Amino acid sequence: MSASSSRISTAMRRRALAAAAAAVLATALAACGSSGSGGHGAMPGTHHGAMPSATGAAAATATATATATSGMPGMGATAGGDGLSDHADGYRLTSAATTLPAGTPAPYRFTVAGPDGRPVTAFRVDQTKRLHFYAIRSDLTGFQHLHPVMAQDGTWTARPAALAPGSWRMFAAFTPAAGPGAGTAFVLSRPVTVPGAATATPLPAASSTATADGYTVTVKGDLMAGMEHPLTVHLATSKDGRPVTGLQPYLDSYAHLTAFHEGDAAFAHLHPTTAADGGHGGPDLSFHAELPKPGNWRMFLQFRAAGALHTAALTLRVS
Structure with a gap:
């Protein structure tokens, strides 16, 4: 099966699941009524940044478009794959940063370029955010989940907590709100090296x-x-x-x-x-x-x- 066919198949499954879940939820709400309301983890090496989204007219337009097209949290059409590439279907994650300093916080700036080569500025909201950013070291330690800020020109700035020496991978999960990839969730990534003496941590044994x-x-x-x-x-x-x-x-x-x-x-x-x-x-x-x-x-x-x-x-x- 081609990558494109796999993506379409996965997207259809997601939409079917979302529709079924929405139907069940609607029935429950009709029967009894309900209302929904929308840090930093204590675990060493983990971080979550609740940062504001982009500012200005472009961001307002993008957010309105994204909200209008968003569905059940986390249930949008998915581009498939494992996120280990910096490009997919004409979209590319770009960054001038190949290294970040050890032991001190430093910003990581990047853009998401569309098939036309221009930075994407319109993103669909997924789980209240227009882009989710993850940093993970090669031994699967140091997990960080952030929500960076996007400037009007499409440049995102993530501010991870201090990183330990070693090989890291920076992931960006997003869904374009317009263009050929509109409604499809992408996960792209780029490697980053943090200089210094790196000591690998063995992966803990499998446990439920x-x-x-x-x-x-x-x-x-x-x-x-x-x-x-x-x-x-x-x-x-x-x-x-x-x-x-x-x-x-x-x-x-x-x-x-x-x-x-x-x-x-x-x-x-x-x-x-x-x-x-x-x-x-x-x-x-x-x-x-x-x-x-x-x-x-x-x-x-x-x-x-x-x-x-x-x-x-x-x-x-x-x-």
Whole structure:
């Protein structure tokens, strides 16, 4: 199957899932009514930046267009692939930066060029943001999830926390709101070197549970590469095992789940299907998982509880 056919097939599955989820949610709302309301994790080496979007008339137009075309959080048409290329279907991630300093915060500037070679400035909103930026080291440590600022000329500026020496990869996840790629979600990336003596951290063994900041996360679901599978995440308190039922919305859902593949840092975003409805989410959250290749994947679950953003990491084996 060609890459283009794969993208179309995946997009059709996403739209079908979104339509089904919307129908179920609409039925529930009609029956009982509900209302939704839309940090920094304590885990070492993790970071989330809640930064403002672009300013000016161009940004306002882009945001209006994006909002009008957005669907269920995380359920837009997907460009497929593993995010390990800086280009796809005429879109290209460009940056003059090939190195960043070790041990001190430094900005990372980049643009997304469209098929016409010009910087893209109109983006569709996905989980409340027009672009999601991720930094991950080659040993899958140092995970950072940021929301950079875009200038009117299409230049984005991400401000990651201090990076440890080693090889890093910078990912940009976005959906153009206009042009030939309108409505298709892309993930592109570029490598960055942080000079200095790098010490690799062994990947923790595969496990269905992890703890972070006083919470225990348990993942249920048998995953097979290249196939969609339901995945359930259960959250409980680490102290006494009580189910967590007070999750607060984060990025228009109750949790954000990202995965990176051991060995090449291939990227995957697991799409949430549990609709956010105020500050009483949990203890069980549902995701659609489609991981492109077998092996170990490092999962990063971000969720908001007790007014703070938490990040839990665990390793899952995909057959």
